[in-house]
Amino acid sequence: MITDEFSDPARRPVFPPAQTWDAMEMAFGGSLPHHGMPPDELLTLVEDKLLPAAGNPNHPGLMAYVLTASQPFAALMEALVAAIKLRPTTWKNQPASCHIETTVVRWLGEMVGFSDDAAGYLTTGGSWANMVAMAVARVRKAGWDVRAEGLHGHPPLAAYVSTEAHSCIDRSAELLGIGANSLRKVPVDAHFRIRIDVLDNMIRADLNAGYKPFCLIGHAGTVNTGAIDPLDTLADLATQYEMWFHVDGAYGAFAALAPQTRPLFAGLERADSLTIDPHKWLNTPFEAGCILTKRWDDLGDTFSLIPPYLRAAMGEEHNQYEYGFELSRTDRALKVWLALNQHGVDCYRDLVANHLSLAQYLAELVRQADDFELVSTPVLSICCFRFVPPELTPGDEAVETYLNELNHDIEMSLMQDGRALVSGTELNHKRVLRACIASHPTTQAHVEQALTLLQAHGRELHRKKGGPR
Amino acid sequence: MITDEFSDPARRPVFPPAQTWDAMEMAFGGSLPHHGMPPDELLTLVEDKLLPAAGNPNHPGLMAYVLTASQPFAALMEALVAAIKLRPTTWKNQPASCHIETTVVRWLGEMVGFSDDAAGYLTTGGSWANMVAMAVARVRKAGWDVRAEGLHGHPPLAAYVSTEAHSCIDRSAELLGIGANSLRKVPVDAHFRIRIDVLDNMIRADLNAGYKPFCLIGHAGTVNTGAIDPLDTLADLATQYEMWFHVDGAYGAFAALAPQTRPLFAGLERADSLTIDPHKWLNTPFEAGCILTKRWDDLGDTFSLIPPYLRAAMGEEHNQYEYGFELSRTDRALKVWLALNQHGVDCYRDLVANHLSLAQYLAELVRQADDFELVSTPVLSICCFRFVPPELTPGDEAVETYLNELNHDIEMSLMQDGRALVSGTELNHKRVLRACIASHPTTQAHVEQALTLLQAHGRELHRKKGGPR
Numbered sequence: 001m002i003t004d005e006f007s008d009p010a011r012r013p014v015f016p017p018a019q020t021w022d023a024m025e026m027a028f029g030g031s032l033p034h035h036g037m038p039p040d041e042l043l044t045l046v047e048d049k050l051l052p053a054a055g056n057p058n059h060p061g062l063m064a065y066v067l068t069a070s071q072p073f074a075a076l077m078e079a080l081v082a083a084i085k086l087r088p089t090t091w092k093n094q095p096a097s098c099h100i101e102t103t104v105v106r107w108l109g110e111m112v113g114f115s116d117d118a119a120g121y122l123t124t125g126g127s128w129a130n131m132v133a134m135a136v137a138r139v140r141k142a143g144w145d146v147r148a149e150g151l152h153g154h155p156p157l158a159a160y161v162s163t164e165a166h167s168c169i170d171r172s173a174e175l176l177g178i179g180a181n182s183l184r185k186v187p188v189d190a191h192f193r194i195r196i197d198v199l200d201n202m203i204r205a206d207l208n209a210g211y212k213p214f215c216l217i218g219h220a221g222t223v224n225t226g227a228i229d230p231l232d233t234l235a236d237l238a239t240q241y242e243m244w245f246h247v248d249g250a251y252g253a254f255a256a257l258a259p260q261t262r263p264l265f266a267g268l269e270r271a272d273s274l275t276i277d278p279h280k281w282l283n284t285p286f287e288a289g290c291i292l293t294k295r296w297d298d299l300g301d302t303f304s305l306i307p308p309y310l311r312a313a314m315g316e317e318h319n320q321y322e323y324g325f326e327l328s329r330t331d332r333a334l335k336v337w338l339a340l341n342q343h344g345v346d347c348y349r350d351l352v353a354n355h356l357s358l359a360q361y362l363a364e365l366v367r368q369a370d371d372f373e374l375v376s377t378p379v380l381s382i383c384c385f386r387f388v389p390p391e392l393t394p395g396d397e398a399v400e401t402y403l404n405e406l407n408h409d410i411e412m413s414l415m416q417d418g419r420a421l422v423s424g425t426e427l428n429h430k431r432v433l434r435a436c437i438a439s440h441p442t443t444q445a446h447v448e449q450a451l452t453l454l455q456a457h458g459r460e461l462h463r464k465k466g467g468p469r
Numbered sequence: 470m471i472t473d474e475f476s477d478p479a480r481r482p483v484f485p486p487a488q489t490w491d492a493m494e495m496a497f498g499g500s501l502p503h504h505g506m507p508p509d510e511l512l513t514l515v516e517d518k519l520l521p522a523a524g525n526p527n528h529p530g531l532m533a534y535v536l537t538a539s540q541p542f543a544a545l546m547e548a549l550v551a552a553i554k555l556r557p558t559t560w561k562n563q564p565a566s567c568h569i570e571t572t573v574v575r576w577l578g579e580m581v582g583f584s585d586d587a588a589g590y591l592t593t594g595g596s597w598a599n600m601v602a603m604a605v606a607r608v609r610k611a612g613w614d615v616r617a618e619g620l621h622g623h624p625p626l627a628a629y630v631s632t633e634a635h636s637c638i639d640r641s642a643e644l645l646g647i648g649a650n651s652l653r654k655v656p657v658d659a660h661f662r663i664r665i666d667v668l669d670n671m672i673r674a675d676l677n678a679g680y681k682p683f684c685l686i687g688h689a690g691t692v693n694t695g696a697i698d699p700l701d702t703l704a705d706l707a708t709q710y711e712m713w714f715h716v717d718g719a720y721g722a723f724a725a726l727a728p729q730t731r732p733l734f735a736g737l738e739r740a741d742s743l744t745i746d747p748h749k750w751l752n753t754p755f756e757a758g759c760i761l762t763k764r765w766d767d768l769g770d771t772f773s774l775i776p777p778y779l780r781a782a783m784g785e786e787h788n789q790y791e792y793g794f795e796l797s798r799t800d801r802a803l804k805v806w807l808a809l810n811q812h813g814v815d816c817y818r819d820l821v822a823n824h825l826s827l828a829q830y831l832a833e834l835v836r837q838a839d840d841f842e843l844v845s846t847p848v849l850s851i852c853c854f855r856f857v858p859p860e861l862t863p864g865d866e867a868v869e870t871y872l873n874e875l876n877h878d879i880e881m882s883l884m885q886d887g888r889a890l891v892s893g894t895e896l897n898h899k900r901v902l903r904a905c906i907a908s909h910p911t912t913q914a915h916v917e918q919a920l921t922l923l924q925a926h927g928r929e930l931h932r933k934k935g936g937p938r
Binding site for chain 1: 470471474475484485487488489490493494496497498499501502503504505506507508511515518519520522523524525526527534536539541542543544545546547548549550551552553554555556560561562563564565566567568569571572576579580593594596597600604607615616617618619620621622623624625626636637639640642643644645646647648649650651748754755756772774783784785787794795796797798799803804806807809810811812813814815816884
């Protein structure tokens, strides 16, 4: 069953058919089981009921969210991780898991040019990693003992990020008690990059109002369009205003591997911390998010309950659990370590480069098509566009409203089609289709097929809907 | 390799032999791999280098921390979870995973008498679950829009928990920006239960000082000794002072399954939220911590970015990701669902009851032994005791210092022995040995063997050390 998922990845649709609550309740719900049932019956249930009601990330038509295929060998080894409860706690208790995690963070930092000697740990995903970065930033830059004293009775903190930020940055500001209101959303330019002039004004205004600007967050590839903020300039500003400089590269940082996009990441090496998610572009199983910092003590001073002189960055006193929130967390690094060893980083460089080319290819197809409009030119591997019936002229309000509806419906329609999947987003008040090409099974033929399918669904829906009212 | 871990669980020591940094660096470190290597070589590496440098939770001699054996079938199915990136996000996208998670939280709530209709989700572990509970408590009880406004410029918050609390409660107060200083540690009675009289005084003092008491945390089984706070009385106090009442039952709540201990949990049904970790006493693979609340909106109002009327507690609009911090997180519920279905809850009731009896049996052995002193009588399945050479009289300072050293050394010595494992803790300034019996392979014979080994190590070490100076 598991190997079939990889050997015949298109046997199941990329998006599951609609399921009713009642059907799922029948299969998985009901009352608390008092007596057991044999594993083979459970296995049948999983095969017959669970698989058809689960998405299929290994499908070559997947170009949605930042979801990517899994990795067969690493996935199988997750059974071992689960069997022996492998976890990076203390060196004494789990030397292999501790060492593998320190190795993986070092490799990731080197791969993307953040640091050849990075500290860090593997998280549930980008949300958790970004939250950790803001927690570290607070400890380093607040100016008081924030762990002991909290946020009450001190100057209000302020953090800065562009309006293109992932919602997890809001959630992080909320969770940390900073408050979403103190997260400044800086407008973006025509290429969805943070506007430095506005940012600078906002910081000055906050300083005048008694705020303590503590954290500046840049993007190494936004999730919406792949935009890369001017990292070098942000690093200058962070230095000038004594802020922590964090970069969210959950999706995009791996593009620093590819020669054609590497220059865009200039300044990444000046960041204090970086979010980078191997379970995205490295196509590893979930969960493999990652927070990287320059120094182990950045994390240790944020989480550890023992003093710095009792912690060791290297050697047999290095206990990974001093550098994160949890005491026991499952090993998330082995899958990344296996994937990097099995394929080698050159293979991932080629994979990324290929995805960059495919996104450009898709953009070209969109440009050439009569009934598509390119909304954002791919910087990395994300292409945003929309279906525009050739007889309609965008700009008019009724037409725009109709196009928003139509493109939303196309997105939904492709979900039920199951042969390809893109997601939708909103750019400049336009509902657009967003293809994120970051999954290794996806080839040029699948990109072509996805566009053909979108076109067919678009034409069919437009015919049915009949145009703007 | 994976099945061997279960079929021959004592083939590897319960605690790994000491490993040097250099040996691990040789096996798992080195420079970034540019070219790949075949999976079978990696498999050999895992077998030859990783397994010997990893702990063995399936070993029947394991009685340390709150670590327990894994579950073969559920562990194997983790490979499927990893292969298809199964995750409880939206109903549309992942109906099976969403439904399985809602089912598991409902079953867990019913099993322990918290609620027959609980909301919740599976977390990385108890730390995360307790942190979520405090985040929910803050949203519900602070008295202002804490998500938007944060903690600055409002009355300081205060939370209450006994001195026996797990360190994750401190870390949670820190992370949430409340500050460790605002976490009131309430002293305990002779049975390690929170002292209600002192608690009441502390709350009154805080109210007088302008604090807003927002969260009261009780224990349904502390990690140190298994002590259960008087939950009914705590519920009264929480009501009286309009605080959120959270119960940390990460380890102990499952003892509510057993008839002999169920009465101790009276009042649990009045808690607003409960931490309960299936990866502890249910012996499932990592990670399966869990936060339960009475209402879906408790979690939704804490994390969701969409308004309550767009969320649905049931039906095809139920999107699990609205109720937690992350958007994408791996499926953690399937393993619990499989374990409960495979064995049935009656089997877990018997398992827990057996562990309770084994702890009593161990306490009896300790009482009868000449060279052990029982330090805490088991309430649940934890027994704390220490080795006291018969010729020494505890109480004297030099003797106590010596006993602390000696018992610490015994603990370390058993680690390297590898045939059994207990952990150590400190109770009333005494270093003690702590056996936590919560793993299904552990039988009466293993309990006897552990004590025999501790005795042998104790005698040997005492002979070498020669007594107090």
